[in-house]
Amino acid sequence: MESLLNYIRKQIILTKAEEEFLLSKIFLRKYLKGQYVVQQGDICKHECFVLSGCTKMFYLDDDGQEHIILFSIEDWWTSDLGSFITQTPSDFNIQCLENTELAMFSHDIIEELYAEIPKLERFFRQIIERAFVASQKRIVRNFALTAKDRYLYFRKQYPKIEQRIPQYMIASYLGISKEFLSKIKSQLSIE
Known part of the structure; x- marks a missing residue:
């Protein structure tokens, strides 16, 4: 969990009590290579920080063709943000390419963290903003x-x-x- 705290500390400063509260709300889960974190059509229930391992986010089209959108490794975030934010069915799959350990934040826990530690709302907003910008830049690169x-x-x-x-x-x-x-x-x- 130290890697997650170090990642957060680069963005915001939390008191010891705030760090302890945050850590008490995190769900840790280990996945085996090949397991799915999210499957297309399911609601994405967690925003995930990769503690170890590697995942891929992909869309499976009607012909069974896989279109990879994103890879995530240690100290990166992974989730279907659209599904997570709106709590609607996911357009993407997230699958582990290696044995992977994730720190997971449920939708309800994120809201609780925002209420208890308001600076975390800014922190998570910045993560979403950076993901949005990276997505837009990738689209432009693919065209240009x-x-x-x-x-x-x-x-x-x-x-x-x-x-x-x-x-x-x-x-x-x-x-x-x-x-x-x-x-x-x-x-x-x-x-």
Whole structure:
């Protein structure tokens, strides 16, 4: 839990009593590789902080094709924010790519934390704002950059992820085939 507290301390200052209250409200859960945190169609009940492990958020289309939206590793957040905020069925799946431990905040607990520790509302608002901005920038990159440039950006922005996930998942995230990703990587190794 120290990693979560350190993450929070970078944004806001909590008293010892506030930290203890916060910790008393967190639900810890361990998932095995392959288990789902959220499944498409279910209501996302938790905002999750990754203490260890790796997850992917993806949409499964009507043809059974997986479209990866996001990867999350240690010290990152994961959830279907739209479903969590509105408490409506999720559009996405969140699945563990490794054995994963999450610190989980239910919708009701978040509201209780806002009431008891108002500065946490600002903290969580900032997390949501950053997630929104990152999502918008990713959309622009997907329209504006070539597949090669999207891959180079991915490698630069997320260096700790590439070694932990299969290449076909990176290809899905980039919106290209695994064969095209292999071609891009071969070209880069020559350059």
